[in-house]
Amino acid sequence: MAVLKRMLPTAIAIAVGVFVLAAVFTSDPRLDAFGTYLIDTAVIIAAFALFLGLVNVSRVHARRIRERGPGRLYSFVLLAAMLIVLAIGLPPFSDQPSGPSQPAVQWIFENIQVPIQASLSALLAFFVITAAYRLLRIRNLEAIVMLIVTLLVLVGQITLGLLPVLPDIQDWILAVPAMAGVRGILLGVALGAILTGIRLLLGVERPYGD
């Protein structure tokens, strides 16, 4: 029984993976339909994870409030906001819209969530400056090379016409060494992802099981 309990999830995971992969690489309509069915099933199961998330958020923040931990006021605001949005989103009458299409929920989204997210995105500009400062303080060869390249690219953007060669240098840096580096990284990532997929299909990589 213990062996079955250990092996069954892995066997199901491998079988589903093989079927979906076969559906991608073949044009058989039955296999294609079965692959689509398996993906749809996974989407439905994944939707249930949202409920688990809701329970997790409630538990973590309720505990912080109960234990009077640091930031408990934020936890209270978070739980209150969650419950208010949930209550508003639930349909009071069957003929009224519910969920994200509910006008009050849309108002909250457009007037509270979107401005806060925009503010956070705007903060990134300042974080970029502090990150650049931190990077340039590092005294090694890589930092010096990065400083020179950054200055060349920045000056190349300025179209004052003082040094017409600078935009050409900037274009060359972006098109040749920078692009080569990016492609190298992306190729490595693609190979790593393929091998991870193979390990998953073979049941080697399974942090979900013993």
Added chain:
Amino acid sequence: MEEIGLGLLLVSVPILFFLTSRVRAGKAGALRSLPGLEQLPAAIGRSAETGQPLHVSVGVAGVGGSITAETWAGLTLLAHVADEAAACDTPLIVTVADPTVLPIAQDILRRAYARYGNPEGYDPTSVRLIAPNSMAYAAGVAGLLEREPLTANIMVGSFGDEYLLMGETGARQGVHQVVGVADPQTLPFVYASADETLVGEEMFAGGAYTTRLPIQIGSLLTEDLARWFVVLAIVLIAILKILL
């Protein structure tokens, strides 16, 4: 493109088994040095000594999308960190952005504590869903990095520009940071703020370095071999294009 993908897949499997058999026979060379992964036991040790928690993030993506492999790389590393944390009774805080990762991360921690004979040590709230939105997740993690006295911040998975909010906060707090990302646009930010970086494919090597299983090492060697093949193909095609 599908044919190329299928070809790569079919060619990789026998090479993987061949190289795994060589590893089992002790004929494979040593793994190249990856300081980011080699520093992990020291970070876990420091956490055990001080009693301050470690923070692990597996990125802002979930499982089931096109970048599942990156999330999986983070989960593989989490499995190792959870084992070490359970063995040393080190407090661990895991944050996730996608609800699909939540039960997997909880299960990893629960099993790790059970394996080391301490199932009561597992606290389900040590895995926290912060927010499904990447910017909101980053703000939540930045708050955690400021509030909690952490010894290390391990972040391996899919991250975009929002990484800066977390990485810079961690650097300002003086937390030892080990970060692995695959997105080339995020890498400069990681390089600026993290103590140890896992660049691109290095983040997928976590399993080989932490478990030392022959098939994991064989997989890493297959990846290296495939990369050399791609480099050779690019050079050959370039030469042919110049000559013809």
